[in-house]
Amino acid sequence: METDIFEKRASLLLRDVRYRERTVDLVVADDGTIAAIGPGAGHDHEYDHAIEGKGRVLLPGLANTHTHAAMTLLRGYADDMLLQPWLAERIWPLEAHLQADDVYWGTRLACLEMVRTGTVGFNDMYFFMESAARAVDEAGLRAVLCYGFIDLGDAEKREHECRATEALADHVSRLANPRITTAVGPHAVYTVSADGLAWCAEFARERQLGVHVHLAETRTEVDDAISTTGKRSVSSLDEAGLLGSRTVAAHGCWLDEDECRLLAARGATVSHNPASNMKLATGRAMPYPALRAAGARVALGTDGCASNNNLDLFEEMKIAALLQKFAWNDPTALPAHEVLALATENAHAALGWAGGRIEVGAPADLVLLEIATPCNTPLHHAVSNAVYACSGNAVTTTICDGRVLMHERFIPGEDEVLEGARTASRSLIDRASAGTDS
Amino acid sequence: METDIFEKRASLLLRDVRYRERTVDLVVADDGTIAAIGPGAGHDHEYDHAIEGKGRVLLPGLANTHTHAAMTLLRGYADDMLLQPWLAERIWPLEAHLQADDVYWGTRLACLEMVRTGTVGFNDMYFFMESAARAVDEAGLRAVLCYGFIDLGDAEKREHECRATEALADHVSRLANPRITTAVGPHAVYTVSADGLAWCAEFARERQLGVHVHLAETRTEVDDAISTTGKRSVSSLDEAGLLGSRTVAAHGCWLDEDECRLLAARGATVSHNPASNMKLATGRAMPYPALRAAGARVALGTDGCASNNNLDLFEEMKIAALLQKFAWNDPTALPAHEVLALATENAHAALGWAGGRIEVGAPADLVLLEIATPCNTPLHHAVSNAVYACSGNAVTTTICDGRVLMHERFIPGEDEVLEGARTASRSLIDRASAGTDS
Numbered sequence: 001m002e003t004d005i006f007e008k009r010a011s012l013l014l015r016d017v018r019y020r021e022r023t024v025d026l027v028v029a030d031d032g033t034i035a036a037i038g039p040g041a042g043h044d045h046e047y048d049h050a051i052e053g054k055g056r057v058l059l060p061g062l063a064n065t066h067t068h069a070a071m072t073l074l075r076g077y078a079d080d081m082l083l084q085p086w087l088a089e090r091i092w093p094l095e096a097h098l099q100a101d102d103v104y105w106g107t108r109l110a111c112l113e114m115v116r117t118g119t120v121g122f123n124d125m126y127f128f129m130e131s132a133a134r135a136v137d138e139a140g141l142r143a144v145l146c147y148g149f150i151d152l153g154d155a156e157k158r159e160h161e162c163r164a165t166e167a168l169a170d171h172v173s174r175l176a177n178p179r180i181t182t183a184v185g186p187h188a189v190y191t192v193s194a195d196g197l198a199w200c201a202e203f204a205r206e207r208q209l210g211v212h213v214h215l216a217e218t219r220t221e222v223d224d225a226i227s228t229t230g231k232r233s234v235s236s237l238d239e240a241g242l243l244g245s246r247t248v249a250a251h252g253c254w255l256d257e258d259e260c261r262l263l264a265a266r267g268a269t270v271s272h273n274p275a276s277n278m279k280l281a282t283g284r285a286m287p288y289p290a291l292r293a294a295g296a297r298v299a300l301g302t303d304g305c306a307s308n309n310n311l312d313l314f315e316e317m318k319i320a321a322l323l324q325k326f327a328w329n330d331p332t333a334l335p336a337h338e339v340l341a342l343a344t345e346n347a348h349a350a351l352g353w354a355g356g357r358i359e360v361g362a363p364a365d366l367v368l369l370e371i372a373t374p375c376n377t378p379l380h381h382a383v384s385n386a387v388y389a390c391s392g393n394a395v396t397t398t399i400c401d402g403r404v405l406m407h408e409r410f411i412p413g414e415d416e417v418l419e420g421a422r423t424a425s426r427s428l429i430d431r432a433s434a435g436t437d438s
Numbered sequence: 439m440e441t442d443i444f445e446k447r448a449s450l451l452l453r454d455v456r457y458r459e460r461t462v463d464l465v466v467a468d469d470g471t472i473a474a475i476g477p478g479a480g481h482d483h484e485y486d487h488a489i490e491g492k493g494r495v496l497l498p499g500l501a502n503t504h505t506h507a508a509m510t511l512l513r514g515y516a517d518d519m520l521l522q523p524w525l526a527e528r529i530w531p532l533e534a535h536l537q538a539d540d541v542y543w544g545t546r547l548a549c550l551e552m553v554r555t556g557t558v559g560f561n562d563m564y565f566f567m568e569s570a571a572r573a574v575d576e577a578g579l580r581a582v583l584c585y586g587f588i589d590l591g592d593a594e595k596r597e598h599e600c601r602a603t604e605a606l607a608d609h610v611s612r613l614a615n616p617r618i619t620t621a622v623g624p625h626a627v628y629t630v631s632a633d634g635l636a637w638c639a640e641f642a643r644e645r646q647l648g649v650h651v652h653l654a655e656t657r658t659e660v661d662d663a664i665s666t667t668g669k670r671s672v673s674s675l676d677e678a679g680l681l682g683s684r685t686v687a688a689h690g691c692w693l694d695e696d697e698c699r700l701l702a703a704r705g706a707t708v709s710h711n712p713a714s715n716m717k718l719a720t721g722r723a724m725p726y727p728a729l730r731a732a733g734a735r736v737a738l739g740t741d742g743c744a745s746n747n748n749l750d751l752f753e754e755m756k757i758a759a760l761l762q763k764f765a766w767n768d769p770t771a772l773p774a775h776e777v778l779a780l781a782t783e784n785a786h787a788a789l790g791w792a793g794g795r796i797e798v799g800a801p802a803d804l805v806l807l808e809i810a811t812p813c814n815t816p817l818h819h820a821v822s823n824a825v826y827a828c829s830g831n832a833v834t835t836t837i838c839d840g841r842v843l844m845h846e847r848f849i850p851g852e853d854e855v856l857e858g859a860r861t862a863s864r865s866l867i868d869r870a871s872a873g874t875d876s
Contacts, residue, residue, distance in 0.1 A: 075815070076822035080759075080773035113812035278760035279826075281769040309826040310813055319757065321518075322716035323764075331719040335518035374551035375748055377513070377856050378863035384514035388717075388747040393831035418815050425816035 010048035017053030032402025061120030061365035063347035066250035066271040066301030070106030103128035109421035111139030117392025118367035146185030183210035197240035215249035234259040264296035269350035276303030285327035299347040368397040448486035455491030470840025499558030499803035501785035503709040504688035504739030508544030541566035543862035549577030555830020556805035584623030621648035635678035653687035672697040702734035707788035714741035723765035737785040750830040806835040
């Protein structure tokens, strides 16, 4: 394999790939967009590198609309616990010792896992996000990054969170990487005061940023919101001015039908995170049929690796389709082609990106899947196999914004990232055990 | 890599594998059993082949307690439909054209997929089972094979099913392959008459065979059983004499607590098939907490590829743990170490095998998982990563009964199996479309 294919963006020919039951060529221009697609389309174009697509299924690159990427470092650290002790005894004590370098390596590991499993971009909420930005920049993915804004009603803390949010927006502006943008990240209505929510809405308006928020994940959240404010969570977000076409609200398990309609009216996106919701036993599945009936946009997310425990959107597509069928007692709910849209076109649109669909002029965010493997044999329907039979391990090639990030399952620098993440994770546990931060 | 490692059973050293948070050697004797395990255990033994286990996690080989292996040929053929039209319009018309050769290739493909994803044996119910036996024999796996006995209350059909069941038992006896046994396969209480059930019980007793049956999969089954016989499904099986320690009952979604207790008292195993149950929207999860409280043995199964759509027990372990937590609103339900037992020791015991655990004298049914990959990075807890983060694609080496079936992800003859299965699947569809069986 030629390895200079990874070095920089160049024009590409994907020759004889299988796309929507046909065999086509796809040409990527050196500006990173799709220049042509169709049978024999390669004959009319020049290109720097040719990629053999025979025996490969072509799909749009997937996008993950809710995660905490650096939490890969906590993968498998604590499972099978009740939510409160899990957070209070295991997750928060470790997070209290997090440093910028941990977030860098955790995000590098997350990017590596996403590239390997066909995800080209993600919507991230965490801390030390300048380090996350560096990791994404180096990995070559797209990301919308936000600082998790939590004031717990404390004015001094709120001030700190506002400054941190501004600093990240300024930092990402200066990076001037067109693949990386920032969003405002009010954590949730139960962790951010009304003043905090209002500041976030105003800042998003002023800087023209998206919003990334947790919403109606647990029944407790909804019940507490009603008892303390007299309102359900969606009303609080709407009154604060946080619901718009660039809002991504994660989970939405306990949305009622009025809330589904209001989210649809505002053009907001609900990010469905079925594996996390099931693992943490949120008690109800996100009401996809009601959101669909209301015309709301739904996209897919994995949540962080502490509650999933991977970032494989192929697996998440299957779990989403299974959960929706099971929860609403309807085997026709969320069919394969719809769940693929949740992970591709809906997800890209939610994050303000032009990808997630394969057409001339769109960014070349593309993945190839191996056909000569059990999960794609036989190949009656490529979308069914992608959703129900394959995991992200069927992906052989991942292209983001016209740049090849993985080819024939090879990712330059993979070993260094695995080693860096292992070291960071060990050091974090050691610091937390010793109660030091040297 | 030396390829003669695949040729025949020989003594093996697995050097420096990670097992239960330690680094150990494991020695396999040339009779296919585990001869030694422990740090440095390799120093005291001779061996024909050494396998480098550094950077690998060792687990028992998994066993699949309910599938219809040859249905791999129908993978992705029809999804997202209501049960009755799915069966009547899509699955049965295709199955009506099935021939012995299709079952051979479908089972070869299933075995390939299982070897690739760390499964060393399975419990199979289908037709043309002599062809399935040939496929299993060649693939080197273990299997308990049964003919799906369906008489629909018709005496003539019953006679045919009895003869088919006898013929398979005789055929498998003559094969004299210690890895392959047969069971009696009364399909379900709603497809087999009381006389048919009684014959099955008597035949199983006479030949000392196990029983493989579908049980309480849908509410309709239970409601219909009560309205036609006045009894729930478990009572019918028990009165027919079909419940014993060698009975594997698949699904069990609608079992009530009395039924859980009776199954436990009889020593029967319930095979949990969460992906299939969710995809077909059975309406209720198998009541694992009640079965566990009753002391019943539960094991894991994938069901056939028409309703899953793969045979990856690693994925199934995760879905089982997620579904049980979600269904019973308890994040502590079915923790990682228990779900691993469902796929290993419980499954092997259910099928009458001595494997599924790693100890001296047990059959060497073993898998190695790659550590230097995102799903095993970091490696806080190997069992958590195996269940929640990895799919079967993390498996690098699969050993069944001391014989190496896959090593460093290489399986001899894989391409021929994929091509044979593709051809068989195409031919089946063509025959069904044309309405011919040439």
